[in-house]
Amino acid sequence: MVDVDMAPVIQVSDLRMRYGSVDVLDGVGFEVRHGEVVTLLGPNGAGKTTTIEILEGFRERSAGNVEVLGVDPIRASEDWRARVGVVLQSWRDHARWTPRSLLAHLGRYYEPYSTLERKRPYDTEQLLKMVGLESQAEQKIRTLSGGQRRRLDVAVGIVGRPELLFLDEPTAGFDPQAKREFHDIVHALADLEDTTIMLTTHDLDEAEKLADRILILAGGRIVANGTADQLAREITREAQVRWSLNGEQFVHATTDATRFVRELFAQHGEDVSDLEVRRATLEDTYIAMVQQFESGQGTAAAVEAFEEATE
Amino acid sequence: MNPKTRAIRTGIGRGWHEFKLGLRSPQDQGFYLVMALVILGYLWLNRNNELEGTSMLLPTFAMPSILGALIAFGLVIGPGYALAMEREDGTLLRAKATPHGMTAYVSGHIVLNSLGLVPTFIVILVPGMFLFDDLMQNGAVGWITFLWVTVLGLLATLPIGIILGSIVPSVQKMGTWGFFPIIALTAISGIFVPIQSLWGWARVVAQIFPIYWLGLGMRSAFLPDSATVLEIGGSWRTTPTVIILSLWAIAGFVISPVVLRRMARRQSGSQVEAARHEAAQWVR
Numbered sequence: 001m002v003d004v005d006m007a008p009v010i011q012v013s014d015l016r017m018r019y020g021s022v023d024v025l026d027g028v029g030f031e032v033r034h035g036e037v038v039t040l041l042g043p044n045g046a047g048k049t050t051t052i053e054i055l056e057g058f059r060e061r062s063a064g065n066v067e068v069l070g071v072d073p074i075r076a077s078e079d080w081r082a083r084v085g086v087v088l089q090s091w092r093d094h095a096r097w098t099p100r101s102l103l104a105h106l107g108r109y110y111e112p113y114s115t116l117e118r119k120r121p122y123d124t125e126q127l128l129k130m131v132g133l134e135s136q137a138e139q140k141i142r143t144l145s146g147g148q149r150r151r152l153d154v155a156v157g158i159v160g161r162p163e164l165l166f167l168d169e170p171t172a173g174f175d176p177q178a179k180r181e182f183h184d185i186v187h188a189l190a191d192l193e194d195t196t197i198m199l200t201t202h203d204l205d206e207a208e209k210l211a212d213r214i215l216i217l218a219g220g221r222i223v224a225n226g227t228a229d230q231l232a233r234e235i236t237r238e239a240q241v242r243w244s245l246n247g248e249q250f251v252h253a254t255t256d257a258t259r260f261v262r263e264l265f266a267q268h269g270e271d272v273s274d275l276e277v278r279r280a281t282l283e284d285t286y287i288a289m290v291q292q293f294e295s296g297q298g299t300a301a302a303v304e305a306f307e308e309a310t311e
Numbered sequence: 312m313n314p315k316t317r318a319i320r321t322g323i324g325r326g327w328h329e330f331k332l333g334l335r336s337p338q339d340q341g342f343y344l345v346m347a348l349v350i351l352g353y354l355w356l357n358r359n360n361e362l363e364g365t366s367m368l369l370p371t372f373a374m375p376s377i378l379g380a381l382i383a384f385g386l387v388i389g390p391g392y393a394l395a396m397e398r399e400d401g402t403l404l405r406a407k408a409t410p411h412g413m414t415a416y417v418s419g420h421i422v423l424n425s426l427g428l429v430p431t432f433i434v435i436l437v438p439g440m441f442l443f444d445d446l447m448q449n450g451a452v453g454w455i456t457f458l459w460v461t462v463l464g465l466l467a468t469l470p471i472g473i474i475l476g477s478i479v480p481s482v483q484k485m486g487t488w489g490f491f492p493i494i495a496l497t498a499i500s501g502i503f504v505p506i507q508s509l510w511g512w513a514r515v516v517a518q519i520f521p522i523y524w525l526g527l528g529m530r531s532a533f534l535p536d537s538a539t540v541l542e543i544g545g546s547w548r549t550t551p552t553v554i555i556l557s558l559w560a561i562a563g564f565v566i567s568p569v570v571l572r573r574m575a576r577r578q579s580g581s582q583v584e585a586a587r588h589e590a591a592q593w594v595r
Binding site for chain 2: 049050052053056058059078079081082084086088089090091092093094096097101105106108109110111112113156160168
């Protein structure tokens with residue numbers, strides 16, 4: 001059993017997906033370790049959803065090796081399904097059911113898979129509380145608001161207490177408060193339930209808040225792989241220093257902000273005010289990376305640049 | 312109990328739950344009401360019409376035939392629509408993402424659609440018994456025939472509904488793929504008028520499909536033997552009825568799991584997403 005924990009939960013190498021004559025995925029490779037929260041970022045059409053669907057076992061790949069919980073997902077058994085949670089975007093299914101009846105019903109499928117360490121499924125009431133749907137528990141699902149419905153989707157995804165959870169753009173259409181509540185759920189799952197989580201998002205702020213590690217998918221390949229901090233530091237090495245001197249504003253870009261500021265003080269002493277040092281954010285990094293692709297520099301160049309930067 | 316047997320049990324529970332939800336829903340109640348009004352209204356307006364060459368009144372002949380056609384109608388169109396709809400709205404994908412979810416999903420539909428025959432029959436038979444005299448002329452034996460024809464008809468037609476729901480490109484196409492063919496088939500299957508009065512080719516086509524045999528089987532349950540003068544060969548042809556409906560049932564039970572599995576394998580989140588966009592477009 002030790003081996004199970006040691007082996008990566010997700011292992012992907014040279015994954016390729018071709019639709020007609022278009023290579024959507026062109027040699028994707030990465031690993032996700034036990035207990036990690038990993039975010040897959042990328043522009044529209046980069047193949048995020050395709051990648052997730054291949055990992056979920058919903059889509060057949062063109063080529064490459066994929067192992068999820070030690071099994072090729074396309075050939076996975078029903079027992080494997082019991083260990084994997086998928087948050088799907090619902091719209092009008094089970095309209096006449098109530099959240100309580102649906103969660104209790106779906107939970108029943110997981111009962112045979114309950115173990116001592118992992119009691120399955122979640123208690124319905126506990127789950128309703130976790131996603132904040134206690135007061136809507138007896139309402140028809142049809143009458144839930146968009147945000148409530150998405151929280152129900154999350155509850156359905158985790159009802160079987162999955163070891164691995166997939167979320168494809170989970171907070172699309174959430175208001176800021178709903179988003180915050182959702183982030184709390186993800187943190188709780190990762191910290192308290194020991195769940196490995198893989199999600200896609202368009203929201204960079206969300207990626208930064210949730211993810212232990214970020215993968216950027218562009219041009220059919222993983223072009224960046226690291227923590228938000230690492231990506232920002234390694235790819236955009238420059239920081240911006242702003243200050244004012246006798247009422248006049250100054251901006252300077254430098255790769256060594258600490259030294260620059262030390263010199264600034266040495267030269268001007270107490271005259272320096274409004275000092276601000278701003279490192280590149282994940283957004284800056286992301287935009288820079290994606291722009292590189294769109295300006296036609298291509299995958300190879302960007303991957304090289306990234307590899308150089310992280311050496 | 313192994314997980315698969317358990318899933319079948321969960322599925323039966325699912326079908327029963329959905330059946331109860333349906334009974335409580337104004338939408339379904341309205342459907343049963345309108346159906347009963349249309350059918351009973353038609354029979355009532357023709358209550359004094361005698362069938363050519365006999366002294367039999369039209370409602371006496373048409374009522375059992377209609378019950379037969381309703382089995383085919385409910386069990387082909389019902390699951391057909393449900394499956395097409397639930398492919399698009401993600402119900403099916405959810406079943407697929409759940410351990411043994413597809414097994415339970417299909418069990419649930421078998422239970423739900425079979426149970427659906429109960430209110431269908433009640434809303435037509437109960438008022439029908441009061442409105443028209445001598446509907447059931449064979450007593451207890453007739454009711455037993457009614458039961459086995461119903462069960463056999465269910466087995467013969469439900470798989471067709473499942474296959475239809477699996478191959479129809481979208482819910483919007485159910486009209487052309489499901490509804491109209493069934494209406495056309497009903498028209499030539501001797502449901503409203505005796506099949507003997509139809510053209511020769513129609514008689515041949517009708518005898519290939521279950522609707523004709525369901526109507527015939529129901530008539531044999533309700534009508535006296537003297538009514539066989541209106542039938543092909545002047546007989547209820549009970550043995551051919553059993554054989555042909557059984558053949559449909561066997562073929563259906565062999566083919567439908569394969570088609571269903573093939574369809575389910577192709578289900579994915581992006582497909583549901585695409586259907587959602589399409590539906591939004593359609594509504595606009």
